Amino acid sequence: MNDPVFDSPIGGVTPSELNRFSPAFVTARAPGKVNLSLRVGGLDQHGYHPLINVFQAVGVWEEITATPRVDDQIVLTVQGPGARYVPLGETNLVTRAARAMQRASGVRDGVNLHIVKGVPVAGGMAGGSADAAATLVALNALWRLELSLEELMRIGAPLGADVPFSLFGGTAVGFGRGDELTALTDNGHYHWVFALRSRGLSTADVFARFDELVPAGHELDDSANQGLYEALERGDVAGVARNLHNDLQLPSFDMAPDLHLTVEHAKDLGALAVLLSGSGPTIAVLVSDADHALMMRDALVEAGVCMSALVASGPVRGAYVV
Ligand code: C5P
Numbered sequence: 001m002n003d004p005v006f007d008s009p010i011g012g013v014t015p016s017e018l019n020r021f022s023p024a025f026v027t028a029r030a031p032g033k034v035n036l037s038l039r040v041g042g043l044d045q046h047g048y049h050p051l052i053n054v055f056q057a058v059g060v061w062e063e064i065t066a067t068p069r070v071d072d073q074i075v076l077t078v079q080g081p082g083a084r085y086v087p088l089g090e091t092n093l094v095t096r097a098a099r100a101m102q103r104a105s106g107v108r109d110g111v112n113l114h115i116v117k118g119v120p121v122a123g124g125m126a127g128g129s130a131d132a133a134a135t136l137v138a139l140n141a142l143w144r145l146e147l148s149l150e151e152l153m154r155i156g157a158p159l160g161a162d163v164p165f166s167l168f169g170g171t172a173v174g175f176g177r178g179d180e181l182t183a184l185t186d187n188g189h190y191h192w193v194f195a196l197r198s199r200g201l202s203t204a205d206v207f208a209r210f211d212e213l214v215p216a217g218h219e220l221d222d223s224a225n226q227g228l229y230e231a232l233e234r235g236d237v238a239g240v241a242r243n244l245h246n247d248l249q250l251p252s253f254d255m256a257p258d259l260h261l262t263v264e265h266a267k268d269l270g271a272l273a274v275l276l277s278g279s280g281p282t283i284a285v286l287v288s289d290a291d292h293a294l295m296m297r298d299a300l301v302e303a304g305v306c307m308s309a310l311v312a313s314g315p316v317r318g319a320y321v322v
Pocket residue numbers: 047048049050051160161162177203204205207
């Protein structure tokens with residue numbers, strides 16, 4: 001028998017059709033990352049370097065709110081630290097992610113995308129990639145596309161090598177350009193301080209300097225990460241600290257020698273380990289606990305060896321709808 005309330009059309013639309021309508025807005029968050037190990041091979045014919053890249057997602061978040069528009073435009077707004085350095089046109093990874101979702105789904109609707117920045121701009125923590133990841137997840141929900149994580153990772157990969165990892169989250173190793181991901185068993189909980197430099201470094205410039213300093217690149221051998229993988233599996237923070245590695249430190253420190261001072265200071269303050277995050281110039285400091293992290297953050301800023309510093313722990317999950 002028909003239900004007189006639930007089966008009566010509302011404005012010509014049945015309740016079941018109403019359920020298919022998009023929500024009024026969707027907010028999604030995606031994490032930044034630190035590279036526990038970044039090994040760089042020689043430049044290939046496409047102008048890229050093959051990598052073995054061990055990522056950990058850390059609790060520094062980009063947040064995107066997607067709201068439908070009545071026209072077909074994609075309009076970005078941004079707030080948060082470094083917002084004025086974020087380009088708002090077609091080059092922005094958020095716009096490019098929205099266009100990629102339109103192409104993949106056939107949806108042509110316009111959308112407002114509001115970015116709340118938490119990950120430092122141009123800092124080597126994949127803030128732009130996190131924006132793209134959050135956009136893919138938000139539009140998947142807003143447009144009710146029900147694409148799987150694997151499909152979103154496939155759509156996100158051409159946008160930037162770190163986009164799939166921001167969707168994936170946790171601790172993982174990436175091969176190739178860093179986007180063929182395998183989850184790693186990580187039983188630890190890691191407290192990080194990220195020391196930010198006032199001026200960013202361009203990833204392309206850091207790789208170009210790498211080519212000058214190490215023309216053939218390094219031979220890529222995953223067995224070099226074995227000690228790291230075993231320490232992660234044991235949840236042995238000290239063991240992880242001993243096995244952190246980043247081949248981009250050489251070019252990045254060469255281009256920004258002031259970073260040595262940040263590293264020395266962090267070591268003097270009892271850091272378990274200090275290394276460059278990604279292509280830099282953010283310095284990642286691994287510490288023993290949450291109190292040590294707060295002390296380290298305040299002391300590094302006080303000493304004037306960084307512009308500001310963030311505390312975060314990892315691993316955290318990949319991009320999700322809030
Ligand atoms: O991935 P993303 O667009 O951030 O890379 C910026 C630039 O860094 C690339 O255009 C390339 O010059 C360089 N790069 C590279 N090898 C990689 C990743 C980036 O040479 N694996």
